[in-house]
Amino acid sequence: MSHDFAKGVAALESQIDSRIAAYFSSCVHCGLCAEACLFYTETQDPRYTPIYKLEPMRRLWKEQHTFWGKFAIKLGLSKPLSEQDFADWEELVYDSCTLCGRCSMVCPVGNDITYMIRKEREGFAAAGYTPPGLQEATHRALTIGSPMGVTLKTLQAALRHVERNTGLKIPMDRQGADYMALFSSMEVVNFPEYIESVARIFDAARLSWTISSQAFEATNSGIQIGSREAAREIVGRVVDAAESLGVKYVISPECGHAYTAIRWEGPNLIGRPYKFEIIHILELLDQLQQEGRLKLSGLTETPLTFHDPCQIVRRGGVIEPPRDLLGKVASGFVEMADHGEMNWCCGGGGGVSANERAEGLRLKVFDRKRKQLEALGVKTLVTACANCRIVLEEGIEDRDMDVAVIGLTELVAEHLATTPATASDGSGAES
Numbered sequence: 001m002s003h004d005f006a007k008g009v010a011a012l013e014s015q016i017d018s019r020i021a022a023y024f025s026s027c028v029h030c031g032l033c034a035e036a037c038l039f040y041t042e043t044q045d046p047r048y049t050p051i052y053k054l055e056p057m058r059r060l061w062k063e064q065h066t067f068w069g070k071f072a073i074k075l076g077l078s079k080p081l082s083e084q085d086f087a088d089w090e091e092l093v094y095d096s097c098t099l100c101g102r103c104s105m106v107c108p109v110g111n112d113i114t115y116m117i118r119k120e121r122e123g124f125a126a127a128g129y130t131p132p133g134l135q136e137a138t139h140r141a142l143t144i145g146s147p148m149g150v151t152l153k154t155l156q157a158a159l160r161h162v163e164r165n166t167g168l169k170i171p172m173d174r175q176g177a178d179y180m181a182l183f184s185s186m187e188v189v190n191f192p193e194y195i196e197s198v199a200r201i202f203d204a205a206r207l208s209w210t211i212s213s214q215a216f217e218a219t220n221s222g223i224q225i226g227s228r229e230a231a232r233e234i235v236g237r238v239v240d241a242a243e244s245l246g247v248k249y250v251i252s253p254e255c256g257h258a259y260t261a262i263r264w265e266g267p268n269l270i271g272r273p274y275k276f277e278i279i280h281i282l283e284l285l286d287q288l289q290q291e292g293r294l295k296l297s298g299l300t301e302t303p304l305t306f307h308d309p310c311q312i313v314r315r316g317g318v319i320e321p322p323r324d325l326l327g328k329v330a331s332g333f334v335e336m337a338d339h340g341e342m343n344w345c346c347g348g349g350g351g352v353s354a355n356e357r358a359e360g361l362r363l364k365v366f367d368r369k370r371k372q373l374e375a376l377g378v379k380t381l382v383t384a385c386a387n388c389r390i391v392l393e394e395g396i397e398d399r400d401m402d403v404a405v406i407g408l409t410e411l412v413a414e415h416l417a418t419t420p421a422t423a424s425d426g427s428g429a430e431s
Helices: 005-014 018-026 050-065 067-074 083-095 102-106 113-127 132-143 152-166 185-189 192-204 221-225 228-245 256-270 281-290 320-329 356-365 367-376 386-398 408-414
Strands: 179-181 249-252 277-280 304-306 380-383 404-407
Touching (some): 005 083, 050 067, 050 083, 083 113, 179 228, 192 408, 256 386, 281 408, 356 386
Parallel strands (some): 249 277
C-alpha cells in the first residue's frame, strides 16, 4: 500500500470530534492507563503507555484546536505533524494495542482511550501506514468475503462434515427463519467443533435458524485496520442478507470484534437501525436455558476458569451469561483474580493476531495471562472467542504450559440432557 500523508492528516483531523477534543483537554497525564495495559506491564516500556500511542492525534488537536498550539506553530516553536510521525507511531498504534478497553476503565476523568485509538487508526489507514497482514486480511474480506480467504465452498464442505457427524441437516438460505447464524473464519477453519455444537444445541432447543450463503462471515477487519468504508461494506453484507431472509435475529458467534462491529458499530456505519436484533451466542444459550428449551445435565468436576473476551464482556456487556452457563455445567469453576470487566486481554485482539510483525511482542505480553493461570493452578481454560482461543493456545504452547483451551459453546453442547431421536431441519419443527 502506498503512503498518502496529506490524506492521512485530513482523515486524522476529521476524527477529532467534540468527544475527542474533550478527552484531550481533560487528560491529567496521570499514567494510570499504563498500569492497565499489558503491553506496558509486561515490558515496562513507557512507549506502550496508552495515552502516548495517541500522540500524533494529540499534536494535531493541539496545533489546530488550541490557542497555544496555533501560537506555537506560527512562531516555529512547535513542529507540525510529519510523515515520519506516521512511520514512527504505526507500530504503537497497531502492534501494541488490542482495543481491549482496559485503559478506559481506569481513567480517573472517564476518557475512552480505546475509542480514541480506534479513531486514530482511521487516519493511519487513510495514510497507508498499516501492517501488511491487516492490509491483506482486509483485501480478502472485501474481495473474497473472508479475511482468511474462506469461501462459500469451504463453508459448505465444513457443513457437510458436521451433517455427517450429527445426522442433522444444516439449514441454508431458509426464508423466514427466526435466527440467522454468523461464523468467523477461525471457527470454520480452526474450530469446526463450534459449528457442530451450535447445530446440536439448536436442534435440541428446536430453534428456527439458518445460514446465509451471501453473508456468513462475522469477522470485520475494517474495524481492526481502521477503515470505516471497509467496515461499512462488511456490515452491509450481513444486513442485506438478514433483511432479505426476513429473520428476526442475527447471532454473533464466539468472536469479540465481530460482536463489536455488528452490534454496537453497525447501525452507525450503515446510517440506520436494523430491521432485526443482534444477539450473541452466549446470550442466546443463556436465554434458551432459562426458558427451559435448552436442557443440560451433569456437572464436570474438572477445575477450570474462564477467560473473558474483551469485546464481548468488557466492551460488550455480556458478563453474566457465560457465568450462568458455566454454573450449569461445571462444579469446579473458579474465577481469575482479575475477571469480568477487568480481565486481562489475550494479547491478540484488535487485529494484532493478524499482524505477523507483532508476533514476538504478543508472545511476550502473554506473560500476564500465564501469571493469571499459574496463580489458579487450573489445567482447563474456557473462553468464548475463536481469536482469543487460538492466541491463548499459541501462548500456552510457547510457554510449554499444561493447559487445555476449550470453547464455552462446545462445553455446553457436551452437557445436553438428551439428543432428539428425530432430527429437526432447522425450521423449529421435526423433519
